[in-house]
Every structure is written in structure tokens, then in C-alpha cells.
Amino acid sequence: MIEENKPILSVKNLSVAFRTGNAVVDAVRDISFDLYPGETLAILGESGSGKSVSASAIMGILDSPPGFLRSGKVVLDGVDILRQTRAERRRLMGKSIAMIFQDTLAHLNPVYSVGWQIAESFRTHLNLAKNEANDRAVRLLEQVGIPNAVRRAGDFPHQFSGGQRQRVMIAMALALEPKILIADEPTTALDVTVQAKILDLLIEMRNQRDMGLIMITHDLGVAAEVADRILVMNDGEIVEHGVVSQIYANPKHSYTQKLLGAIPGLGNYRETQHDASKESATPLLRVEDLTKHYITEKSLFSRREREIVKACNNVNFDLYQGETLGIVGESGSGKTTVVNMLLKLIEPTSGSAQFKGEDIFTMQGQSLLNLRRQVQAVFQDPYASLNPRMSVLDIISEPWVIHSDVVEKRDYKDRVVELLQNVGMLPDHAERYPHEFSGGQRQRIAIARALALQPQIIVCDEAVSALDVSVQSQIIELLAKLRDERGLSYLFIAHDLPVVKELADRVIVMKAGEIVERGAVDKIFEHPQHAYTIELLAANPIADPEQVADRRRRRGIKQ
């Protein structure tokens, strides 16, 4: 793929810094790379590695202030675009070089129709008339695979699904046939099956137009899937770069090695402890025919009638002492609805759930309080699940304030320190506030809080989804350790399969509110039965370039 011609984009010694307080923090340090036509360059790194900041600097959309360019050149067509005037620069943006982003809901203007936003490129750069611009926008939408493009062009971003929105974004970026496309984590927020399709689309578009594609990602699988060359960034510097096959087969830098080692789903299955004798025992939690239906609100302006949405339909499962049950499903599968009902955050439409034989949906007062003590939860977003105004000590000791008979007030401090150490944190972290911690640390705090009441069940609702891979594996390790030490049972919710592989005993796969497949973890991974399970497994990007070509072929994509 790498053609021996001139690069279309050369980044030379780029350094970007941010002002904070009286200090200046370097976000990107002296990075250089070239991009050639028709190739995909992946910039791989975890949060804080500086990969997105460099992209912003190239695009001239750095948050400035506080960010500013320290040095460097970005040469496009022989011109250093960093030295251009604003007007000159603006003429290039969107036309020669375009960008797509991760959070499409935030990156599309919520108050204008998608057609309008795509057409804007034509109006701005080509001075096309409104009608012609709109027509071309519709054609673009068709090209990126939006059905009913004529009608959908008039819809607003929030009316599209995540995957469709990313297609819209791509259409918008490709409107003026740029030579370079920068994709900043374009699939990170998407379900795996959708992710696969978007990646395919990007490859297809690149091939059609002979574009240079810079793919910024934290996901080793995604990088393996699409990239020709890879740059690995850590702490603002490029630590390694090279051709894909070489990096994956032979990582030189320790950081790259560490990353590759943390990829989920590479380890072994758990030595399953549940056996036939246990099957006959009373389950800790028994869920029967759990169902939740929503009636949609009538829309303010349209005449659409109310509809019933079946968020979750006749779900059955048991959870036994010491066992980990994985529930896997993509967005809209109803997995979170199940969790929320079990945590009594929402009311079920019908069905029952018994905790040690007692129906939790009828519980009130003291018995409910007892249930709360036995069933704890760890949520997905560690930035949101901790009250920003409470110190770690307050957060972890809150369960004891509510359940006042568990720990004496004067012992709070000691016990919090103990718990912090259990989850791998330091005693003096107790006095700090959530915003002072990283995502992984916060999730540890959340786990410590869940442990405070010594519950029997911990519900982990996407507890590791928001974390970087290396952190993810640490948290999973921690959870496994705690389970084994304390005999906990986990209800472990995830949106893709690899993360449950090493932790779960049994797995339930959900789709559109129903359970489509269930079974022991090894059975699900090795011998999936249901088509959807197979699709899920296939869609998951594999961090092994050798397998990628093979898988692509299976999905019918030309290389």
C-alpha cells in the first residue's frame, strides 16, 4: 500500500502545550510523521497520550487558549499550514483535509438538519445554490448508506442512531473529496456490529478516493483492522512506529508490549465452580419472566400515535452463590433495563425476581433496606457515579450512614482505609475528591463503596466499558480477586463478549429485549449457536493483522 511517492501530509516536530495555572503542560512533544495517499495511518494511544490533541492541532481546532502550539510544521501541498492566515487555512479545511469525530451527537449541530449541515460545505466552499447543495447532500447520504436519504436529509442528528450519525459525519467530511481524512475514534461509542460496518465504510471510501486516512484510536483491534502503519503514542510522544504486522508481531517498546498484553479475551476461561449439585440448590437470585414495556410519549409536533416499546421481555435466569453471570448485548438489548429493575430503580411491568426466595418487587421499608445491603452495584461511568462534592471518605462511608448498624462512626476512617487498600489504593486518598482521580481509580473507589456493606451480589453494569484497555484488565483482575476472596456473586453486564471471557462462569446473550442464547462461557465462545452470537463474535475486531484479511473476506470486503 505504501507508495513511494511524496507524502500528502508531513508533520514535523509538532509540539503542543496547555497552560494550567502557572505551569505549562506539554500535551504533544515533538512528533513527526508523514501520510501518503491511499494509506491508513493509525495513531494508537490511551487517554492522555496526546493523539487527539495532535489531530486538533493539525486541523487548527485546538482549544486555544489554554492550548497553544509550541513548535513544528504541518506541510500540506508544500505549504506549512500552521503559518497560514486564518482565511487561507479556512479554505483548506473541509476541502483538502477533513475530520470526523468520536461523539457524533455532540459534534453535529443539534438544531440543523443533517442535510443542511452537509450542504453547508458546498455552499461555503463552492458557493453552490441552496437546491443544488441539497441535492448533492442527499446523494452523499445515499453513498454512505443512509436509506431513504431524501427524507432523512431533513431529519435532525438526534433522530439517527449512533452508527447512522457516524455515516452522516463521514458524508459531511467527504463532501468535497478531501485528500486527507482524520478520523478521531470514529467507532469508539458504537456497538461492535455497527463498528465493523463503519470501519468497512471508511476503508471503502478511502479506496475509492485514494485518500490518506489518519485513524486515531485506543483500540488495538480497530488499528489492526484498518491500518497500514501504526504510530503508538504515550504521554505526548511517539514511542513506536512501524508497519502493522511488525508492531503486532514484534512490539519493541515496553509500552506497546503492555498494551498488547492487556487486550481482553486473550486469557483463559475461569475454572468454573458451579456444578450439578449447585444447580439443585436454591439460587441466590431467581429472575422469572421479567418484562418491562414502555409507552412512548406522544410527540410534540408529529401526529404519531403512542407505541409500546418492549425494552425487556420475559427474561429468566438464576444466579448462584459465588458465580459470575455475564449478560452481553448491544445497545437496546435491554440488559440495562434488567439491571435497573433488579436494583429497584425502575418498576417492572410484570414478572418476578426473588432474592433468597423473597420477591424483591414487593419489598418495602426494612426488608428493602436489607436487600440493599445484600445487593450492591458498580456503574459504567466512574465520572458520573461518584458525587463530585463528596470526599472519598464520605463516598465510601455513606453506606454505613444509611445502614447505621454496620460500622460505628468512629471506625469509619479505619474501615475506609482498609477498603481502599483492598481495591489497591492508598490510605491518604480518603481525603480527596473524585475529580482528582483517573477513571480507573474512580472505578476502584466505586468498587470499594459497593464492598462496604459486604454484599452477596454485586451488579456490575458495564463497569469496565469506559476504561482504557490496560486499566480495564486491571479492574477485571481486581474483581476476580475480590470474588474469590469473598465468595461474591457478580451480575456482569457488558456490550461485547471479550471482557466477560475471563471473568464469567455463564453468559447470557440478549438482543432486542430477549435472551437469544445462554450457556457456559466456554460453550458460548467456542460453539456459539445463535446467529447473533456468531455475528457478535465475528464483528469484534481482533488485534491480529494476520486474521484480519481472512475475516474481511468473510464479510465480503475487497482488500
Added chain:
Amino acid sequence: MNKMKNIVGATLLALPLSLVFAEGKIVTVVLSEEPDVIDPCEASRSNIGRVVKQNIAETLIEIDPTDGSITPRLATEWEQVDELTWNFTLREGVMFHDGAEFNAETAVTAINRALNPTQDCEIRLKFFGNINVMPKAIDATTLEIKTDTPQPILPTLMGTMVIASPNTQAEKGTMNPVGTGPYQFVKWDAGQEIVLERFDGYWGDQPEAEGARFIWRTESAVRSAMVKTGEADIAPNIALQDATDENTDFSYFNSETSRLRIDMTQAPLDDLRIRKAMNYAIDRDALIGSLFSEDVVPMTQIVVPSINGHNTDLTPWPYDPAKAKELIAAAKADGVPVDNEIVVLGRIGMYPNATEVAEAMAAMLAEVGLNVKLSMIEVAEWIDIFTKPYAEDRGPVLQASQHDNNNGDAVFSVFFKYACEGPQSTMCDEEVDKGITAASAAVGDERREIWQQVFKRLHEEIVPDVQMFHMVGFSRVNPRINFTPSISTNSEVQIGQVTFK
């Protein structure tokens, strides 16, 4: 937003693109507030009177406010037939604006309308509240008026009676006043202006001004500015601090008298020495020319010199704080509870600097050692406290008040303020009551002398007031016209008297 733009645009287009300046021979008068109604039977209310009285509709008799004397207007002469009956000879050849003829019949209709109890006309409520009036047409030009009680000053009373056209609806107020005056009503744009034009069929001399506009602005500063800029010709009532231009601003006694009413029933105010001490405590000279105009005159009695019955022999209280302290000490020695808290009750907005005046009065009274507290209250509450029935637990109160009598005779004041039965009286003195009864039945010099005796007793022996001033009013007049505001400007603005320079 577009809609808003349209509304604004349409409005701007709809309005004429010109500044309305007072020009031509139209006189523009800027009042302090919009008249509520302009019914002739309400003409005793000052802003209504300024529009209606003697402009649109006239009275049978005109009172000269400078000395209380009466002169003919629609009636040419009058005589008392017996104790209860008066005959008025009416002017001939007088027409109403609507073509009706003015004669005894139509006069009877007008009087009956004004006194009709289904309407709350102020003329009835204010002047004829307790009198039963029976008018009758003897012939075309002779009007007989009988009353149920003797009314020795009935002609003066009739000076308040404004004659409306017989075609005016009897049971309801009118928005379209029709009278015999030199100007006839043209229109009233609610909230904006009232327009009058000269009436060609007027019985008297044709006035110079071709018409009149009445407008209104609440702020005195704005009213005076309007005359200054030429937007108005006459601003009948401006504040002392706005009357800064000698060439345009007139001051005149406005028949108002300002005082603190002493509640004589409450200790320590029931003690004569305390009441005297309070009068000694006020430095009237210091107030003149500062908070009050240089033209105000310290009062000695509640009526102004032009009123029949005024006693010119009385002398104002001097400022003598030492004497005041002495009197208080003496009262204290006799066990009078001089330390009781005395409330000076001011009325918000009574006149432009009423608050400062009340503050000053309170400060001066405190200076001689009285325990004084100032309290400013809203008009409704003020009236409630001022009039009978009084609250049981009211405590010693000095209530700032202003009394206006421009109707020629002391009877309009004394009974209400000082009789045992007076609705705003806090005193009961047999001798004063006797005087009131005697004076009310008397006429001429005798009447005047009795009133003068009453005032002497009140001033020297009873001291029911902390006396302040006979007040002056200020009016600003555009130099392009000749018009001399006077005491009567308080109740009327005769456009007919205006001439142009």
C-alpha cells in the same frame, strides 16, 4: 421576533411624524393626573374642575377666591325670600353647546341631576351632603331654591354648582360634558388628552384662545420642563424645587393650610402646656425659604385670610425652645406623662416634599425633649386614622394634614375640624360649638365676628394644632401667553382669561 418587528413598524408608521408643540392659539395645560371623569357634577375635584369649571360648564354664581366675595355668572342677581328660600334671577340669551336653552327649567334639571343620590357626584357629597335642596322654576328667568334648614350663605354654596345641559343623562355619569361655557368639549383620548374648542354661541365676550388641550404628567419635573420646552402653556401645579424661573413661575396662596392635628384626647397631648410647648418648638422662620417657599405665611387659624371669618388680629407662635422646655417641665412636674411616645404621622406624597417636612417637624419636636417618632403612611390608612370613628388604642398622635377651603366661608372648615360632632375633630369645647351654631345661622358682619371669636379661642386657649403655614402653590406659564395663576388655579383654569402676547 418578526412579528414583533411588524407591530413596531406598523406603530411607527401609524403615528404622525411631528412634534406636537404648543402653537397657534391653542392653550395646552398640563395637569398632574388624568381626570377620572369630566362630568360637570364632579367639577369640585381639582383636576376635573380645571377642565370643566367655567370652561365647559359654568356656575350660577362665581366666588372670587381672593376675598370670598361672590359675583354674578349665570345668575344676574339673587335675594333671600325667607329663612329657607332664595330666588335667583337668571341671565337671558344663554345657550348650551347642544342648542338647548338655558332657563329656570333647565337649571332645575341640572341641579337635580347633580344632587341625584343614585350618582356619587362630588358636588353633592362635598357641599350638599346634609342639606335637602328643592329647586323650582318660578318663571323662565326666576329660579327658586328652598332648603330644609336655613342656609344663610346659599349663594356661596351655589358657587360650587356647575350647570350641565338638560340633555345630559340623569342617572349616569357622562363622558361628554355639555354646558354653557366659552369652550365646548371635542374629544377625550383616554390616557392622552382632552381637547376643547371655542364655542361660537357663547353669551359673553369671545375669548382669544381658539381652543384648549389638557394633558397630564405625574412628575412635577416633567410638567415644568414641558412649559420650558414649549410643549405646554400652563402647568398649574408644580413643586417648589421646580419653580426656579422668575419669569415663568408664579407663586400664590393656594388656600391650603398645613398643620399637625393634635389628638387632644390622648395623654400627654390632652395637656394644654404640652400643646403650647409643641408650637413654641417649631422654628417656622427656618422652614420658610428652605423646605417651604419664601412666600408661605405662618398660620394662626385654619382658614386663609381671604375666607370670611378670618381673624387678622391673631399672631403666629414664636420660636422659643426655652419656653417650650419650661412648659414641658411644668407639665411633667404635675404628673403629665410627657415621656409617652408621640407619633408624627405623615402622609406619603401629600405634597412634593411632605416627607422631608414631616422629618423636620419631628426633629424639631424631639429637640425640645419630647419623645417623638416619625411614621409615614399610605393615603388610605391616613384617611382611616384621620376620620371618625377613631380607634380605641390610638395613642398620642400628631397627624400631618392639609386643609383646603376656597369656598369663601369658614363654615366649610370649622365644623369639620373643631366641633364636638365634627368628623375629623378630636376636641369638644362647648363655647366653640356654640359659636359654630351661631355663626352658621348668621350673615354679614355678625357672621364674620362670631367666626373670628371662635378662631381666637382656638388659637389662644385650646391649641388643637401644631400650626404651620398657609401654603403657596406654584404654576409655570409659558411666556407666549398672559395668564396669572392665582388661588383659583387650584380648582379651575379659565382658558377664557388667557391672552396671547
Added chain:
Amino acid sequence: MRQFLARRIFHSLISLVGLLVLVFFLARLTGNPGDLYLPLDSSIETRQAFTEKHGYDDPAYIQFGRYVRDLLSGDMGESVRKKRPALEIVLEAIPVTLMLAASAMFLALVGAVIVGARAAYRPGGVFDRVASISSLVSASAPDFWIAITAIIVFSVHLQWLPTSGLGGPIYWIMPVCVLLIRPFGLLVQVVRSSMLTVLSAAYIKTARAKGVKEKSIVFVHALRNAMIPVITVAGDQAAAMANGAVIVETIFGWPGIGKLMIDSIVQRDFAVVQAAILVTAFVILSINIVVDLTYAVLDPRIRKRS
């Protein structure tokens, strides 16, 4: 849409009824109108006769029943002072206030958007500093003081503008300017802070990455998103104005509803007070509904919810 409107109107009606009851009884706590209407020297008998005639001696709930009965037949009562139907008086006054408020609000909004957006574009810059300080000053100046000063300066000394009154466009300049000065200051602040938030939004980056012109970024991409809090505050300000641009009306002699209301309250002309409050409340509740609809027009996401 229709359902949403119906519900809003229903809620507004409930508020109106609540308001009505409150106003009626509160007004009757302020004393007898007769005391104020009748000459000071009236006898006790005259006072009693007046009170009985107008039914002020009945218990308040009976008066209220009478009022409700009349109201249901479309009669809002007659002004004691003006001896005309209260509703007629109110309907004469309200257009003046509405036009005054609408012009002031329109200009304040347009001015605030231009100034606020410009200030937010370079936060901390010279324009921003000047705009922030002067908008704060204009939001915290006593309006009657400004009004009278303006008359003295512009009418008396410079003789550029008429002192007061209702007339052609030049009569509008001072009242509208005095009226808009506070909402303008406030709105500049709101536009500025709202624009600051929006200009750091992700979709603004997208637009820049597309090469959209800065002017278009500020006034097309950002502005519409920033308008929701602005419209909220503008709506509140408009409501407050409808409730009486009392001071401006008083000083400039504009026969508006605010002046009418304060006069009738001081004079205890209950029928007018009630009618005026009812009519202004109607206007205010309508403004609220219009504001809600504006949200939906501005932001398609709100159309979904209700």
C-alpha cells in the same frame, strides 16, 4: 402540538383562577374604597350610604360570589372612579404598554445578541471587558433616575427630544431607551455566557473543521443553540414589562397598564385592579406559551419532549 397547547392553556387557566382569588381577597385587605373616594369632610352617614350602595359592607366571600357571577357573564365590573366598565379602561391601556414593551424588548434582544456574541467570541478581550462592565452598569442603574435625567438633558437643555407624551417616532426614543436599558444589560450577560458555553461545544469544532466562516459559526451555528436561555430570560423580562412599565409610563405620561394599575391600587378601584391583573396575567401567560413554542422552533430536540 395541539395537545401540548391544550395542556399549557389548561394550566394557564388554573393559574388565572388562582390569581383571581388571590387578587380579590388581597385587594380587600387594603381598606374601604369609600374612604378614598369620598371627600374628607363627608359625614359618617354619607360614608355608610356609599359603602352599602357598592356592597363593600358584605363579607368578602359574598362580594367574591357576586364578582364571579358577573365575570361569568363577561362583566368585570365598573370603575368607581371613572364610572366606566373596568374592562374597557384596561383594554384602552394595554396596547400602549404592549407596543412600548415590544419595541424595547425587540431592540434589547437584537442589541444584546450582537454585543453579547461579539463579547463571547473573544472572552477577556477589550470588547468583552467593556461590554461586560457597561452591561452590568446598565443592568444596575435606577431607571426613574435615568428617565428624569434624560428629560433634563435631552429635552430641556439640548432640546432634541420631546419631554414626554405619546406621538410620532421621536416620542418613543426616550421611553423605549429607558425601558430597554435594564433588560439589555441583563441580556448581554446571558447571551455572552450562553455563547461562551456554545462556542466551546463540539459541533463548533466540526464547523471549523469544515471551513465554515467565523461569522457564520457565531451567528448561524452557535447563536441558535445559545438562544434558549436567552429566550427564557427575555420572556421573563417581557412578562415583567407587561406587568407594568410603571416607571416609564408614569414619568413619560404614557397611558399604559402599569400606570393604570398603580393608580387603581392606590385609589382602591378594585374592579379596575382586578381587570388589569387579569388581562396582564393573560398576556404574561401567553408570553410563556410563546416562549415554550419558541424553544420548540429553535431546538428540534424539544419538539420530541413535551
Added chain:
Amino acid sequence: MTSRLTESVAVQPKVQRSVGLWTMLWNDKFAFVSFLFLVVMVFLAVFGPWLLEQPATKLNLRLRNAPPFSLDNGWLYFLGADALGRSMIARLIVASQNTLLVAASAVAVSLIIGGALGILAGYFNGRFSTVIMRFADIIMSFPSLLIAVVVLYIFEPKVANLVLVLSITRLPVYMRTARAEVLEIRERQFIAAAKTLGASHSRLITRHIAPLVVPTLTTIATLEFAFVMLAESSLSFLGIGIQPPEITWGLMVAQGRNYLQSAWWLSFFPGLMIMFSALALNLLSGWTRIALDPVQRWRLEITNQQAS
């Protein structure tokens, strides 16, 4: 799902208290001056009346409307004298007590009551919320003047009653804001987390929701502070505000307006005080908002040398 771990946040050092509040205050000169002004104002409001009672109330008609900027009559008369010859300086200082007291208490009362009602309405979204919001509607469309007249007629025009009037009329602002905030906050994950711990309603409201609403409400409160001072002065203008012998800046402006032509300083200086106080509060609150916001803080942490 995994969206919000954006890098720009992560770039910031995790623990950072390198720059103290005082330094940040010093760095923003406007905020610093505002702070000094308010400290002096509060000091004067507390101790001024006690020291200057006499010159503020003593009648001295000789100095009536004495013009400002002259030391002939002593420093107390440097800003001139009012219509009764009382020192403007003394009166301004004595009036500051009532003015700040009225504004602060009115703001505090409506903040607490309105905030509490709004929080409850947001938390128990439903019928209760509807009732509260209709109540807010009613107050919004109620002329504050009528409330003022009612209170003035039934009670005395005392400071406490004025506070009552002003706070009632400003309730809806806090009610609506608090409700809107709570509607958003109660969907956050830490609320769900607290629920799963078994937290009661009262705990959720007092420990988890209220602390997050309070900063927004206090920001509004500083803006309202100026509004309340002006509203108080408007009531005085219409003659239904606070009454002598009590004084406030608003009353001084209202009384002084009669003398605008002859003695402008009577209303100019108190008007200036209102404006300065409002300005100072707003500047300081703007500063506080930034200083407490980790994303914006850097603006204040940059010293002047760096900025240039």
C-alpha cells in the same frame, strides 16, 4: 457509551492547588477591587450607623442642599448635604445598613424558600411539581406593586415587611431554576448509586442534590441582589417602599429625584452606590464562578506577565 473520556481533561494534572485563591483574586484586578469595595461596604454597614447616627439625622437647615466637593463644612459634607442639611456621607453610610440588609435578607429568603420548593418540585416530579409551578406562574403574573400596597397598608413600612414583599416576588426565579437543575441532576448516575445503597429521599435531597444546585442558585442570587436593590428603590419612587425615618439608598434616590435640577447630588450619589455595589457583586460572582470551575480556572491562574 465510552465517549466522555476526552483527552483534554485528562491532560490537566490530576491534583492541582498550585495557585491559591488569594493569588487568583489578585490576578483579576476587577474582582480584587470589587472584593475590597464590598468588604469596606459591609464594614461601614455594620459600624457606620453606630458612629454616624447623629450627623445623618440632625437637622441643619443652614446647610440645606450644600453642594458637594467642598471641605468648608468638614469632611462629612464633602459629598454635600440633603434637603434638610444632613451630611450626604453620613446618610449614605447609615443607609447602607438598611439597603444591604434588605437586599441580602430578601435574596436569602427567596433563595432558601424558592430553592427548597424548586428542589422538591424537581425531585417529586408529578402533581406536587405541577402545583408548585402553577404557584410560580401566579406570582410571576402578580403585580408586585399590589403586594407592596397590601403589606404597606396592613403592616408598617418596616424593613422586615419590605423584605417580605421583595422576596415573595422573586421566588419564582429560584423555583424554576432549582427545579430545572434537579430534573437534570436526578438522572445522574451517582443518584442511582445512592439509591442502590438504600438512601432515603431526604438523604438524596440534602446530601446529593442540594449541594449541586446551590452554586447555580448563589450565582443567580448575586444577580438578584442588584435587582432587589433597584426594585426597592422603584417602590420608593412610587411611594410604597420603605419610609423615613428609615433610610435606604433607594429611598434617597427616590427623594432626591425631586431635586435633580437644583441639587443633583441628592440622588446621584446613592444611585452610584447602588450601581457600584451591583457591579462589584457581579464582578466578584463572575470571578467566583470561574475560580471554582476546574475547566475555566486557568484564566485566573495566569499571571499578568504570562498573559502579555
